[in-house]
Amino acid sequence: MIKDIAIEKMKSASNYVITFLKWALISIIIGVVGGCVGALFHMSVNYANIIFTMHDWFVLFLPIGGIIIVAMYKACKMLENKGTDSIISSIRNDEKVPISLAPLIFVSTVITHLCGGSAGREGAALQLGGSIGSNIGRLFKLDEKDIHMVVMCGMSAVFSALFGTPITAAVFALGVTSVGIMYYSALVPCLMSSLAAFLVTRFAGLEPTQFAITVIPQTGVITILQTILISALCAELSIIFCTTMHYTARYLKIWFKNPYIRVVVGALAIIALTYLTGSRDYNGSGMDIIEHAVVGGHAKGWAWALKIVFTAITIGAGFKGGEIVPTFFIGATFGCVVGHLFGLNPGFAAAIGMIAMFCGVLNCPIASIVLSIELFGSKGFILFAIAAGVSYMLSGYYGLYSSQKIMYSKLKAEYINKDTK
Incomplete structure (x- = not known):
C-alpha cells in the first residue's frame, strides 16, 4: 500500500516536471523568435520615425501609404480583421490567428510611422506576438487550450522586446483578456517568453524604456x-x-x-x-x-x-x-x-x-x-x-x-x- 502511494506520488511529480520542461522549451523558442522579430520591428519603427523627423514633408505621402495598407489587407482577405481585438478573442475561444497577420501588421505599422500617422507600436506587438505564438503552437501540434497559452506567450515576448519591460509584459498578457481573472497556468510560460525576448533585445543592443524622474516627492x-x-x-x-x-x-x-x-x-x-x-x-x-x-x-x-x-x-x-x-x-x-x-x-x-x-x-x-x-x-x-x-x-x-x-x-x-x- 505504501509502495503504491509512493509510486503514485512519483508519477504525479514527474508529470509536473515534464510539463515544466515542455513549457520551458516552447516558451523559450517563442521568446527567442518573438525577441528577434520584436527587435527588428523596434529598429524599423524607430528608423521610420527618424526619417520622418528629418523629412517631415513625408506627411504628404500619408494618403499613398494608407492606400498601400488597405490594398495589402484586402489582398490577404484580412480587411475586416479586428487587429488586437482578434488576438484577445483567440485566447478565450478557438479562433485561429493567421500567420499572414504578422508581416501585414509589421509593414503597415512602419508605413504609418514613416508617413507621420499618429500611432504607437504595442498594438502591432500584440498582434505580431499572437500570430507568432499561435503558429508555433500549431507547429508543435498543441491542443486548443495550450494554443491559448502560447498566444499569451507570444504577446508577452514581443511586448517585452519593444518596451524592455519583461515582468509587465507577462502580467499584462495574463490579465488583459478577462479582467479580474489571472491565467496563472500561463505565468511561467509567459515569464520565460518575455525574459527570453528581453535578453535577445539586450544582445541586439536595444535599451529598455526607462525614465529618470528628477524629483520624487515624499509620501505624505x-x-x-x-x-x-x-x-x-x-x-x-x-x-x-x-x-x-x-x-x-x-x-x-x-x-x-x-x-x-x-x-x-x-x-x-x-x-x-x-x-x-x-x-x-x-x-x-x-x-x-x-x-x-x-x-x-x-x-x-x-x-x-x-x-x-x-x-x-x-x-x-x-x-x-x-x-x-x-x-x-x-x-x-x-x-x-x-x-x-x-x-x-x-x-x-x-x-x-x-x-x-x-x-x-x-x-x-x-x-x-x-x-x-x-x-x-x-x-x-x-x-x-x-x-x-x-x-x-x-x-x-x-x-x-x-x-x-x-x-x-x-x-x-x-x-x-x-x-x-
Whole structure:
C-alpha cells in the first residue's frame, strides 16, 4: 500500500516536471523568435520615425501609404480583421490567428510611422506576438487550450522586446483578456517568453524604456491627495479617449464605406491638422514629447487633446499601429499640465498621468503597478499604486479593446462578465 502511494506520488511529480520542461522549451523558442522579430520591428519603427523627423514633408505621402495598407489587407482577405481585438478573442475561444497577420501588421505599422500617422507600436506587438505564438503552437501540434497559452506567450515576448519591460509584459498578457481573472497556468510560460525576448533585445543592443524622474516627492497626506486628484482626472480622460477612439472609427466607417476613400480622407485630415498646428509633435509615437514631460517637466497646455484627435483619426481611418504609446503621451502631457496647477512636481505628475492613463484604458491595475517600477524605479511605488487603483475604479467599464471582458464588478464583489464599452 505504501509502495503504491509512493509510486503514485512519483508519477504525479514527474508529470509536473515534464510539463515544466515542455513549457520551458516552447516558451523559450517563442521568446527567442518573438525577441528577434520584436527587435527588428523596434529598429524599423524607430528608423521610420527618424526619417520622418528629418523629412517631415513625408506627411504628404500619408494618403499613398494608407492606400498601400488597405490594398495589402484586402489582398490577404484580412480587411475586416479586428487587429488586437482578434488576438484577445483567440485566447478565450478557438479562433485561429493567421500567420499572414504578422508581416501585414509589421509593414503597415512602419508605413504609418514613416508617413507621420499618429500611432504607437504595442498594438502591432500584440498582434505580431499572437500570430507568432499561435503558429508555433500549431507547429508543435498543441491542443486548443495550450494554443491559448502560447498566444499569451507570444504577446508577452514581443511586448517585452519593444518596451524592455519583461515582468509587465507577462502580467499584462495574463490579465488583459478577462479582467479580474489571472491565467496563472500561463505565468511561467509567459515569464520565460518575455525574459527570453528581453535578453535577445539586450544582445541586439536595444535599451529598455526607462525614465529618470528628477524629483520624487515624499509620501505624505498632501502628496497622496494630489495623486488621487490627478489619477481621478486621468480616469475620466481615459473614458474620453476610449470613447473618441471607438466613435471615430465607427462613424468613419458609416460615412465612408469604401476603405480606400476612408483612409485617404483620414490622411488628408491628418495633413491638414499637421499644418494647422504648425507642429510635428502629434505625428508618430511622440516618445520625445513623453520624455520632455517626465524628465524635463514641460508640456504644451493642449498637447494631450490634440494627440487624442490625431490618434483617433489615424487609427479610425485604417492606419495601423497601437494606442498604448499615444496613451502614455496623453497621460504624461496631461499630468504635467495639471501637476503645475496642483503644486505637484510636473515631471512626477507626468509619470503619475502615464500610469493612471495606462490603467484606465486597459483595466490592468497589477500590470500598471509593475510597469511603474520598470519604467521609473521603485522609489515612488506607493503613489503609483494609488494612481493605478484610483484610475481602475473610476474609469468604469470602458477600454480600448472591445473584446476585453470585465469579469468582476469594480464596485463590489460581484461576478458580472461585462464587455468593455
